Amino acid sequence: MNERLIIVGGVAAGMSAAAKARRENKQLDIVVYEKSGHVSYGACGLPYFIKGDIPRIEKIIVRTPEQFAKSNIQVNVCHEVLGVDPEQQTVQIRNLENGQEFTDRWDKLILTTGGMAAKPPIPGLDLPGILTLRTVEDALAIWNWIEQKNPKHAVIVGGGYIGLEMAEALAERGLQVDIIEMLPQVMPNMDADLAAYVVAELERQQVGLHLGHKVEAFAGDGQVREVITNAGRFPADMVIFSIGAKPNNALAAAMGLELGPTGAIVVDDHQRTTMANVWAAGDVAQAINRITGKPTYVPLGTTANKQGRVAGTNAAGGEAIFKGIVGTAVVKVFDLHAARTGLSETQAKAEGYDVETTVVTSASQAHFMPEHPPLHVKLVYEKGSQRVLGAQMIGQDGIKRIDVIAAALQAGWTTYDLGELDLAYAPPFSPVWDPILVAANVANK
């Protein structure tokens, strides 16, 4: 009898694990249980579906269950795993389409149960029209709400990546949008000085932004009609609730896996949990921050895919390691692009580093070209050693430059190393001194 690998959760990490396990081991039985109706989709594309950039939601699906079946990977959608028995090495499953429950056995288990929208106990949060965005079903619910209710006024609770992307999407759909954020800034992973450019762009786009507002209740009459904060009341016939993700760790907790301070599953560099034959990957798992060397929780699709491959390889009898992340991310907010990597100034100080920063405004193309929009670059580095700790960039063009700093962080570089870079130059793509070099030169003075 073949060894049997069960994967719980089939989005980014789960299906990467399944595909890699199959390439590693042709004999293994590979079975995936996914609670929702879809697997292997690009969840980061959901705001662009709602915006109308993507004509059919099926387009965000990378591979269907039928395609996985051709690789002899058995995918069961609409199947919720209710519990894991680590002693018996079984999982208890409910088929959500017919309600039947059954047991399946595993030799190897990968938990990729993902993240879930954080939902604190706010009165009225269960009113119809208050929607979250994690899954294809969530996106379809938002789409249908817009089509059927014809809402005029959306309130987005939370000014992180999803909140900002949804502000753009809903404004594009013709809604008046207000963002309510508890913190005094948007994008808490960026420093306030750089995030201020995003604030200006939201104003330019006539999005209402209400910082420092704590939501106290939602009111309505069979659907949401109003958002009540500590500082005001906001009419809303639609709410996107996006204050952040937390690990969907119920199964892991119940089976006794060690969890970190954020509730994410503790894993080693092989994506092994604290239990033999059980791996975890993706938005339910921790990752090592390569700058601090400490575990962190940064749920992103890029990391989920990489961790999934490592978990799949190892569960299938191969050998792979995941060394961690530097925390690179980029987001489009209307006409503005914002990116970050490593530690922000705030984070670096909280970690105890003696921090210096350099902020420059350069151009993303040569100054004499017809278009050369500004690119704001903030470098965060350690005083004395000049070791690069992180960077943030905001502009309208060339934002993927952040990846060069991600490489520098992985290499453990100083700002001097950064200043030596031989970066590509031609007038349509960069000034002769790339903004990264401008920032490094200033930092090196």
Add this chain to the structure above:
Amino acid sequence: MNERLIIVGGVAAGMSAAAKARRENKQLDIVVYEKSGHVSYGACGLPYFIKGDIPRIEKIIVRTPEQFAKSNIQVNVCHEVLGVDPEQQTVQIRNLENGQEFTDRWDKLILTTGGMAAKPPIPGLDLPGILTLRTVEDALAIWNWIEQKNPKHAVIVGGGYIGLEMAEALAERGLQVDIIEMLPQVMPNMDADLAAYVVAELERQQVGLHLGHKVEAFAGDGQVREVITNAGRFPADMVIFSIGAKPNNALAAAMGLELGPTGAIVVDDHQRTTMANVWAAGDVAQAINRITGKPTYVPLGTTANKQGRVAGTNAAGGEAIFKGIVGTAVVKVFDLHAARTGLSETQAKAEGYDVETTVVTSASQAHFMPEHPPLHVKLVYEKGSQRVLGAQMIGQDGIKRIDVIAAALQAGWTTYDLGELDLAYAPPFSPVWDPILVAANVANK
């Protein structure tokens, strides 16, 4: 009396040297002699001036002589340095506006005489209408030729960066363009498999491309009318002769500085020449290739600026080093963007490496986005060690990704290191697996 620094040549390297020397040393007398009428301009912008993207050529000038004067840097344009006497530490100069000659003395000398268009002895090469492009005056001559002669048919001799940029510029100006290239491919710094995409783009843009053609003569009647190759005759009422640059090394050779095999001045990592108190930088100087550790000649504005700063710092009594280049470059060819860094497959084999390559075609944005043009990535690496030796990319979007490979080369990374990169992802900017990661994953299989 103050020490006196003379800089011969005032474009990228020379004026970077002057500015940095001034910041380093407030007491130094700094004098620049520039043969042409302009200093401190972005020569790489000249094709875009001719194309019509830049309304006035003055826009490509970074700082004027008057602006340098405010920093107490004396800039003399239209002054040709005829010779250097290293014994007496003097230069002999001709004022090209009034013909007067005079002598100036130096304590420190920086040679930044740049590159010059290679011009082999081809019959008819001096016919009016055969133009090169290095300086502001060259660009104005091309502009004026187009305005005054209303040419219909341009032949570009040479399929390198300038030739390709000029093909786009002249096509935009309404000319029928033919490119004649001696080699069997365009862009000799790229491998033929990737350069083939540029060939296809030229065809799509209805540019005639004639590879493997050696120009034997130019014919005309007071101006150029025909280009005669070993394989055909091409009508032309305008020719751009751009077969490459060579170091403008006459002064250096006459004063006895050591030159490398390409004729560029031998310099150490302080930009010192083989003569005390004499530095060289920019298109007249060699640079170390950081991959091979050997001297190389890659005349580009980015390197000129960096070397200029180092020469200026050191000549002014400071301490700076230039560790070399990896050979990064990017060019826009109509709607296609092509970039390279490190060694091409051909170059790596010539250097004796045991070479493996991976070529992938990915997308520059998520596959479900409305625009996700292909990006072709070629990785060149050493068999066994998997050490990255170079990369080439061709696409319509996201070409500055080449800089990540430039960083990897500087760090001495393997393809495994590359595959670990935490690169920025959001659907408008990248697939969840960035094309660099796709290439690394394939290389690591």
